[in-house]
Amino acid sequence: MKFRCLALLLPFLLAACSRQAQVLPADLAGSPKTTPPTLRAQSTGYWVSGTYSNAYGARYYRLWVPAGYDGTTARPVMVMLHGCKQDGYDFAAGTRMNALADARNFLVLYPEQGTAYNSYDCWNWFYDVNQRRGSGEPSIIAGMISLVKSKYRVDAARVGVAGLSAGAAMANIMGCTYPDHIRKVAAFAGVMYRGAISATGATSTMSSGSPYDPNERGTSCYNEMSTSKRVMPTLLFHGSSDGTVSITNTHQTGAQWAQTSDLAYDSLDDSDIDNTADASASGTACRSYTRYDYRNSATGGTVMQKYIISGLGHAWSGGSTAGSYADPCGPDASTLVANFFGF
């Protein structure tokens, strides 16, 4: 850990490391599971690594600073939450999000789970402590976002979170617990907010869907938004051949967010935003897919989109086999997320 801290040149990271070195679990003191790509100065962006800790623990983060970042204009931030058995570098490789960040000039923050907290490096989305503002893993991820906001010029109106699998479940949680930070959510093969509230519940929810009512969970999410209630534009993806997380979960996630945004729009449970698609379109981009659009009937604006991708397993579509859980066949999910987020 000492070498890692000394190697970091930025004063704020030195401060972060020296402050947090005492509390790092043994797991975090080791090397990351994958090796960062060789830095290529100027033509592409670069990695900045650090740790963040609070009363709920310590985690690494990996930040991709895009090639065009020069601190003169506020840039968007994409928060990327990896799935089980992944880390930040792996997720970056599989999604190719950093190349998009270089092309469009946005920062990419990859919080990392640690083996000390989950033996498979899954975010613990299924525990109540991690489903509340001001506690658990959401508080750590939010702390990392605040740290990036304090050290870089960030367009706070354009901060979105995207996740895969357990990371997608946590992305939904972040939208409910920190809507003051998170303005849009993308969940690839995830689970709705509080879709499970125990480890055993998580296993059955993944295999066959949550036993809880998505409408009730949507209201719970709305209440959790507290003083920062807002319509949360949501982009959902699921492969039709996903054998790890049942597609029922993405349908439930859509119902949950429809209810949350229905309430957030005008404080009324009156279905100006609902879980019935207002339009759909099919296409082929290597794989065939159908996209469902959900609009606010009062404004006509699209609030949510759901992509069901034919034949795709448990993987990020349009990715690179340089990373795990990535399918090189399209549609290109990373581009769709960046477009949806307005980056």
Ligand SMILES: [Ca+2]
């Ligand atoms: Ca409403």
Ligand SMILES: [Ca+2]
């Ligand atoms: Ca409703």
